[in-house]
Amino acid sequence: MTATRAGEAALDTSALSAHPLDALLRPRSIAVVGASASPDKAGHAMMQALDGFAGDLFPVNPRGGTILGRTAVTGLGELPGPVDLAVLVVPPQAVPGAIEQAAEAGVRAAVVCAGGFAESGPAGHELQQRTIEAARQGGVRLLGPNTSGFMNPVDGVFANFMPAAAALRPGTVGVVAQSGGINLAIAFLLERAGIGLRLGVGLGNAVDVGFADMLEFFAGDDTTTAVGLHVEGVADGDALVAALRRVTARKPVVAFKVGRSDVGDFAKSHTGSLTGSYALTRAALAQAGAVVVDGLDEMVAALQALRSVRLPAAPRSATGVAVLTGQAGPGLVVADALGARGVRVPELAPATLDRLGELLPPLTYQRNPVDTGRPSDTFPDVLRLVAAEPGIDAVGVYALDEPGVLDPVTAVAGAAGRVLYATGGPADAVERHRVRLAEIGVPLYSGPGDLAIGLAALVSDAAARAVPDAPPVTATRTLGRDLDEDEAKSLFEAQGLRTMGRRAVADRAAAHDVLDELGGPDNPVVVKVLDAAVLHKSDVGGVHVGVRSHAELDAALDAIDKIDGTSGRRYLVEEQAPGGTELIVGGVRDAVFGPVVLLGLGGVGVELGGSGAEPVLRLAPLSAERAAEMVDALPAAVLDGFRGAPPVDRGALAATLIAVSDVLTAHRDITEIDLNPVRVTSRGPVVLDAVVVRTPEEENHVQHNA
Amino acid sequence: MTATRAGEAALDTSALSAHPLDALLRPRSIAVVGASASPDKAGHAMMQALDGFAGDLFPVNPRGGTILGRTAVTGLGELPGPVDLAVLVVPPQAVPGAIEQAAEAGVRAAVVCAGGFAESGPAGHELQQRTIEAARQGGVRLLGPNTSGFMNPVDGVFANFMPAAAALRPGTVGVVAQSGGINLAIAFLLERAGIGLRLGVGLGNAVDVGFADMLEFFAGDDTTTAVGLHVEGVADGDALVAALRRVTARKPVVAFKVGRSDVGDFAKSHTGSLTGSYALTRAALAQAGAVVVDGLDEMVAALQALRSVRLPAAPRSATGVAVLTGQAGPGLVVADALGARGVRVPELAPATLDRLGELLPPLTYQRNPVDTGRPSDTFPDVLRLVAAEPGIDAVGVYALDEPGVLDPVTAVAGAAGRVLYATGGPADAVERHRVRLAEIGVPLYSGPGDLAIGLAALVSDAAARAVPDAPPVTATRTLGRDLDEDEAKSLFEAQGLRTMGRRAVADRAAAHDVLDELGGPDNPVVVKVLDAAVLHKSDVGGVHVGVRSHAELDAALDAIDKIDGTSGRRYLVEEQAPGGTELIVGGVRDAVFGPVVLLGLGGVGVELGGSGAEPVLRLAPLSAERAAEMVDALPAAVLDGFRGAPPVDRGALAATLIAVSDVLTAHRDITEIDLNPVRVTSRGPVVLDAVVVRTPEEENHVQHNA
Structure with missing residues (x-):
């Protein structure tokens, strides 16, 4: 802490730490390149933030001098020995050189704060490439560029522009934010909310240390009990998903993806990475075990629950939450918010209700929510009783802070580990209760809304681990050529899917023969153009339903013959399917996340994208359990049979999803599959149209390297 | 404050206040009936809460004694003179008698805390009626029963069970909560959030003072600048809407309706009132000028903005918001959340962009959001420039708290009145900034999520006032008899709506004649059962489309003849309409809110109820502007023509809505209208089916008194 520090004897390098990221995140010694004595400079703020660092701290400034009481060395070459971490607070142009010097000086990791790299255009992109190269050559791990750094209150390292962050309380929550600003925003x-931070990292452009590295770090860090993840865009979907799976198997992750609305342009400028599909990224995060939230406040409320409480893996439908409240109104708000989030608040068992009748005054509501009225001495017994019910996995308690009426710790001690608490009261009293409750592992919220978010997060975390996924597969086959509808249907028939009887014919006379064979006055047929080059047949007049007579068939064939395109076109004549709800089953090979299977509503529903009609997206390959979970995600109105339509045969629909998954993941050259519509009939789902889109492999290859 | 107080000379009644609710909410003197010296009793907590009351405070306890240093009187009859307010902390059975005694003693208002009234069953309902009667007879205004009371920090009156509430800071936000517990939860x-309270009231069962009274109070109260409203169920929709219109014309109201999920049973138990339709209540609140939010935290964030800043009335499409940020990541989160809430974040004008290029370093993103990078001395100029742009009505600023880099007050002083600020930093620093910024009318938030909520609330408040509504009308006419489809269509044709050519026929031969007249091989007709008693024709096989031949007509008529029902049934033969998107236009006479018009998507969309497919509900009568606003609320995909379907003729669709509104509001005996579907064709909307449901007037009358 004095000017003599920089002049001390060479460091004991044998004590340098072993974990690959320890030199970066838990350094024993730090050099600040660009350290400044001018209070308005970023290089000064960084020195202030690191002022309390217990290890060796070396300001580096070519002009030397004294900075916050420390004598600056004039270059990395002047350091008394190798240091773990160099924090670079220098202009972007100076970064590659600084990294080279750092490597020469034995530095093992660097934080690169400057912006002006890939996020800023071609020149910055080139500079970024040189930076990566310098780091690789020198064996230096990099955080950034374009980040404000990190805060590690547990180990006392605040390599960040905000000196005030050094006052953050240590704790057990890890944060990985794509943006340095968001990292700080989350930390505050x-x-x-009274939650301590284990370590918060802003990745910036993430040229080296990325999501996967940080998730792996937290997975293996015994101090961390829950992780918050902020995602703008994902460059390597496979790595993110694999790392998430590993960490969520051991501890909960709460993820927030930016991009609900169209902000892609700004995001690209910001991080130099593609924002990607919002819905797909959220689906992938959830499938990999994360609790996906809609904002930072929701993330904090979810982390507050999950850092202390984790329920056993179980589907949403098998997890029950009880609400116990001292005041009816807030209890109603909690129960309402839980219902809106799809959390089960089940009826209590008759025996429980009988016992509640003995514990509570007669005028209170004693089902679920359980309203105790003004809390009495029986409150802890009521909570223990409710928490002990087999159908209840977690209990949310709301009680206004009434000293002398209810002591929070006494109230909930008997159910710690499966209870979350919320109160209303003066800030100092709430903070006192928060500290005392934290000691017994009970989170305390400041209102009913956050309590509901916390409870819902427990249920989502349990559900996210309830469905096993199939292991990744490598596509070994190719189709080698484009398929028309008839061939595509045959491909899926071979997978066991049902279609209607059909004939592919090359001329009109043959079509009339098929009408006699398959159709007639009581059995209308569908007549379609058969041409692999025509993807949207309906849009060009290539689909004619309800054809019963030869006159109607001629009219349909006339219309098809008028479609622009190649000669030698053929026709498909097919039995018309019985009525039923129409679904879309699709597959796509996403540039970031790889094979994806989609299940959605046909018609206007899916294209409007309302909350009840959003397509269900899951990463392939699909396990049987995953396919079943996709089916269950359809709206109940559809599953049960909408307006007299047949109900969905869930097993057969799941098999349809698996067929698409298998075909997509097996063939390298398939980029898209559309079974649209799949009609839900009384005899199961029937594929009424099938399109397979190929990309010849050389193009496919180029696309993936783009 | 001493034991001698109760023995002072008779009060100077000439000083009692004048406003109808002043005796209740701003009393000069208070008696607490059921005051207790036992610290664990509610009657003690109430005395503690009122301990700092500056007027005369009289504990009333039949056993006398001293309570918190005050000598209790043994009954209301022993008071030295009339008092403004009696707070009743007595069991429910004792309430009617206590009110009678209070009236005799000259008490003008009472807070009734006990539960056990209408919310608890028939016996409680009877008790509630006796309570109402006693109050009416004695001329005593009532708050409650079943409430924890109110807090009035501005006038120093805390008639509430929570003594800690007496420390709430005075301010300008009024709160009307249906639940006493929610009133306290919101207050804390x-x-x-650092926001002072003007007055917070829990209505409880609201047998006298209700939503309308409290809204009128706040409308006329000069101290109040914004009001928060918590609604479980609404008993008198007209009164609520009328009062909301009056207050929102003068100051903003933020409303939260409980009941997204199915919690009706608990709600009924709680407040003794029907929860009513969630969607309709929200629509009514918004139409009456309120900003409708999804939870208490959102309410607080919205109030934080609206208590200081109110934009001129303007539709959502005409209000632009800019985001100015010192850190890219949080700015992106704010812009994304605004987009998801339908707030316009428009491009800035070229001249503004040019000037920004001079004020900001080249590597920053200078459109909207505007990213300043690490804030410099130009930050205030950048904000003034952006705020001055004609297309920008409000600016949201995000900047981490960096002392020495940016002083918040300096940063935003030039744009106060149209700027909201959010920061991240240590709690004490944030609180200091909050106080300083409040002095210049700039709200300060603790994170990007709340900032977005606040900005969206400004836009919603402006939009809620932008559409004038038609004045209420009294229905003077009756239909007098049920209408079949043919008659119902004629009714709407008389209002100028379009239908397809049709003939109502009484026998099969006539139907065949009409097929020759209207239909043929190229002109299919629709054949329907014509019977006012059959409401869901499709469900019973009463609608047959695509009928071209006499054989098909016979088959259709056969099917219709098989429908169970009365003899003498007739047929409707109608030209089949061209294709197009199908909408539902409906009307219903709601028991709480009166006539309501609905516009929704036909088919699966409306029944799934997804966010993009929720029906648009508005109270009738509809003004031309309101009808146009309803049309504009349809998803853009539908308005512009979904998948090649014709676009919506907005004027003609608005006229359809007004026709339904006019017919519904003019006829006392119409309870429901369904124009379903209304098909959007290239020649405008066509009514394909029309159903009018009547309730004979005597039944209608009974229903409304139920």
Whole structure:
């Protein structure tokens, strides 16, 4: 802490730590390149933030001098020995050179704060490539560029522009934010909620240390009990998903993806990475075990629950939550918010209700929510009783802070580990209760809304681990050529899917023969153009339903013959299917996340994208359990049979999803599959149209390297 | 404050206040009936809460004694003179008698805390009626029963069970909560956000003072600048809407309706009122000028903005918001959340962009959001420039708290009145900034999520006032008899709506004649059962489309003849309409809110109820502007023509809505209208089916008194 520090004897390098990222995140010694004595400079703020660092701290400034009481060395070459971490607070142009010097000086990791790299255009992209190269050559791990750094309150390292962050309380929540600003914003929101931080990292452009590295770090860090993840865009979907799976198997992750609305342009400028599909990224995060939230406040409320409480893996339908409240109104708000989030608040068992009748005054509502009225001495017994019910996995308690009426710790001690608490009261009293409750592992919220978010997060975390996924597969086959509808249907028939009887014919006379064979006055047929080059047949007048007579068939064939395109076109004549709800089953090979299977509603529903009609997206290959979970995600109105339509045969629909998954993941050259519509009939789902889109492999290859 | 107080000379009644609710909410003198010296009793907590009351405070306890240093009188008859307010902390059975005694003693208002009234069953309902009667007879205004009371920090009156509430800071936000517990929960959430309370009231069962009274109070109260409203169920929709219109014309109201999920049973038990339709209540609140939010935290964030800043009335499409940020990541989160909430974040004008290029370093993103990078001295100029742009009505600023880099007050002083600010930093620093910024009318938030909520609330408040509504009308006519489809269509044709050519026929031969007249091989007709008693024709096989031949007509008529029902049934033969998107236009006379018009998507969309497919509900009568606003609320995909379907003729669709509104509001005996579907064709909307449901007037009358 004095000017003599920089002049001390060479460091004991044998004590340098062993974990690959320890030199970066838990350094024993730090050099700040660009350290400044001018209070308005970023290089000064960084020195202030690191001022309390317990290890060796070396300001580096070509002009030397004294910075916050420390004598600056004039270059990395002047360091008394190798240091773990160099924090570079220098202009972007100076970064590659600084990294080379750092490597020469034995530095093992660097934080690169400057912006002006890939996020800023071609020149910055080139500079970024040189930076990566310098780091690789020198064996230096990089955080950034374009980040404000990180905060590690547990180990006392605040390599960040905000000196005030050094006052953040240590704790067990890890944060991985794509943006350095968001990393700080989350840290202060956690602090405001009374939650300590284990380590918060802003990745910036993430040229080296990325999501996967940080998730692996937290997975193996015994201090961390829950992780918050902020995602703008994902460059390597496979790595993110694999790392998430590993960490969520051991501890909960709460993820927030930016991009609900169209902000892609700004995001690209910001991080130099593609924002990608919002819905797909969210689906992938959830499938990999994360609790996906809609904002930072929701993330903080979810982390507050999950850092202390984790329920056993179980589907949403098998997890029950009880609400116990001292005041009816807030209890109603909690139960309502839980219902809106799809959390089960089940009826209590008759024996429980009988016992509640003995514990509570007669005028209170004693089902679920359980309203105790003004809390009495029986409150802890009521909570223990409700928490002990087999159908109840977690209990949310709301009680206004009434000293002398209810002591929070006494109230909930008997159910710690499966209870979350919320109160209303003066800030100092709430903070006192928060600290005492934290000691017994009970989170305390400041209102009913956050309590509901916390409870819902417990249920989502349990559900995210309930469905096993199939292991990744490598596509070994190719189709080698484009398929028309008839061939595509045959491909899926070979997978066991049902279609209607059909004939592919090359001329009109043959079509009339098929009408006699398959159709007639009581058995209308569908007549379609058969041409692999025509993808949207309906849009060009290539689909004619309800054809019963030869006159109607001629009219349909006339219309098809008028479609622009190649000669030698053929026709498909097919039995018309019985009525039923129409679904879309599709597959796509996403540039970031690889094979994806989609299940959605046909017609206007899916294209409007309302909350009840959003397509269900899951990463392939699909396990049997995953396919079943996709089916269950359809709206109940569809599954049960909408307006007299037949109900969905869930097993057969799941098999349809698996067929698409298998075909997509097996063939390298398939980029898209559309079974649209799949009609839900009384005899199961029937594929009424099938399109397979190929990309010849050389193009496919180029696309993936783009 | 001493034991001698109760023995002072008779009060100077000439000083009692004048406003109808002043005796209740701003009393000069208070008696607490059921005051207790036992610290664990509610009657003690109430005395503690009122301990700092500056007027005369009289504990009333039949056993006398001293309570918190005050000598209790043994009954209301022993008071030295009339008092404004009696707070009744007595069991429910004792309430009617206590009110009678209070009236005799000259008490003008009472807070009734006990539960056990209408919310608890028939016996409680009877008790509630006796309570109402006693109050009416004695001329005593009532708050409650079943409430924890109110807090009035501005006038220093805390008639509430929570003594800690007496520390709430005074301010300008009024709160009307249906639940006493929610009133307290909101108050402490406001306190946590640094927002002062003007007056917070829990209505409880609201047998006298209700939503309308409290809204009128706040409308006329000069101290109040914004109002928060918590609604479980609404008993008198007209009164609520009328009062909301009056207050929102003068100051903003933020409303939260409980009941997204199915919690009706608990709600009924709680408040003794029907929860009513969630969607309709929200629509009514918004139409009456309120900003409708999804939870208490959102309410607090919205109030934080609206208590200081109100934009001129303007439709959502005409209000532009800019985001100015010192850190890219949080700015992106704010812009994304605004987009998801339908707030316009428009491009800035070229001249503004040019000037920004001079003020900001080249590597920053300078459109909207505007990213300043690490803030410099130009930050205030950048904000003034952006705020001055004609297309920008409000600016949201995000900047981490960096002392020495950016002073918040300096940063935003030039744009106060149209700027909201959010930061991240240590709690004490944020609180200091909050106080300083409040002095210049700039709200300060603790994170990007709340900032977006606040900005969206400004836009919603402006939009809620932008559409004038038609004045209420009294229905003067009756239909007098049920209408079949043919008659119902004629009714709407008389209002100028379009239908297809049709003939109502009484026998099969006539039907065949009509087929020759209207139909043929190229002109299919639709054949329907014509019977006012058959409401869901399709479900019973009463609708046959695509009938071209006499054989097909016979088959259709056969099917219709098989429908169970009365003899003498007739047929409707109608030209088949061209294809197009199908909409539902409906009307219903709601028991709480009166006539309501609905516009929704036909088919699966409306029944799934997804966010993009929720029906648009508005209270009738509809003004031309309101009808146009309803049409504009349809998804853009539908308005512009979905998948090649014709676009919507907005004027003609608005006229359809007004026709339904006019017919519904003019006829006392119409309870429901369904124009379903209304098909959007290239020649405008066509009514394909029309159903009018009547309730004979005597039944209608009974229903409304139920």
